[in-house]
Amino acid sequence: MTHPVSLAEIWRGPRPESVHLGHAVICDAGGGIVEAWGNPDEVVLPRSSAKMIQALPLVASGAADSAGLGPEQLALACASHNGAAIHTDRVGRWIAGMGLGDDDFRCGAHMPWDKPAHDALLCSGTAPCQVHNNCSGKHAGFLTLGRHLGGGPDYIDLDHPVQRAVMEAFETVTDAPSPYHGIDGCSAPNPATTLRAMARAMAWYAGAGEDTAEERAARRLWQAMVAHPDLVAGEGRACTELMRACSEPVALKTGAEAFFIAILPQRGLGVALKIADGGTRGAECAIAAILVRLGVLDPGHRAARRLCNAPIINWRGIETGAIRPAAALA
Template identity: 80%
Template structure:
């Protein structure tokens, strides 16, 4: 099948009112497809779901070791955080240690998603800075790698040594030559690949061993950092953070813009990648939760599972009017 298929449905009354179509792939350690929905060879931009791949050169170059990066910093390098104090204070200390400032970032500023931080800025009349950008942890990683490589200040340019290292890592681990790239919301180039390639890469992360060589060791450090610090990868109330906490075994999860999601299951040596075609986040969150249930690592009755999968929809009076649920293919 080459077309997206129904993965998530929004019910109101006795039938679906809206349907989210998409593609999803589960790969094993060999890179083979265990199960797939829609088109595994669909070419996609994985957006922020690829941050673990983008962070590999930070470790393999020796930059992380040279600058004494902690597991918290590695988690932030993979994060799409909310811009809360827990995130910005850590990124600030990180760049302070490099003798850099907010000016050195190339990610741009936006209001934080964290409600407390958002309210504090509004009430004080203070504009957000680039530390509040959800990708500031990734960019702190880029700046650290750039310091190690001795590159110029515009580290997001596609021909910059930092991005060349990222593209090399991306193509090596996906086992594909990227056909093109797009510019992400944080101004960094984002290589494209097939959904199969992304799932294959996540399965490689899942099967990596600390004793398997430098690159595999780096992969283990990254997924372990994510699992150890789920609150830094996203934030309270976010699907990545809540679902990682809810799983019955270590699972690293990462969302990406336009309804992308990946999962790394180290104990099962499986990798998952999914894309909702219409870019609807609610569809991707329900689909990834349903795949985790299907794989036996998430209890379908866990309160967090019920928040994203078979989740009741209520109106302004608190009356239940419908439900977000997996389509038949994932039920």
């Protein structure tokens, strides 16, 4: 078995001080490995990087069209958003249009990551609602699909029609049975798969045409993400900044515990990576380096410089080191 390899390094002085080890795979539309680092067959939980797969039945079933959902809602269904007003207002209107409210979510509440929204709640002494959860767009999609399929209110249960549809979609696009599942931070099941299978799934999204309902759904989802990078994450977030920075359409999505995917439609490629220690800074540096390597991100772009070869500044404003991609990615 291949062990994780260095993907990102923290330099201080003449040598690395810390190293983020991990695995990364680039697949083509046929599922072949174009490049790999570490172990392509490492079994992983893709966490929120799988949201576009979890949203596939929402679109392919006709539920999205029946509910009148547009690209903004589809982007939010794939999002781990900041909980800013641009996110919560849209999700709130979405579920209100179905006659539903915050209590119908099953994702739980947490403080928004968006600073103005966070500060507004603190200053007013108001507790966050479930709509502030970064996964509320995904859960609005689950509610929409659940209504379309005639399921009950507990749409996160593994045997609910929504989750059965998600699991079927997941195993179809990864072309592999899921060996187990974990429960995500938002309480929904998260199927496990190999890194190679996840990259293959992203390449399938990249190459999706118009032949089947599933392919048309995949195209609509990545197109929605690319059209609305601000809804997929938010200001200051790597997903949003890198999608804006790429020289061609690229859909990007982070996942908890340092997972990241990329969908490159013009090249028919999919990328999946996992940093073994769960360090987000390592995953962001590695995905930026891979985008530079593939020629879709200018290494001099501000977003690339912030994540890849970024200086580390101390409290006196002195540059003390840097976050760099490992030599294997450079």
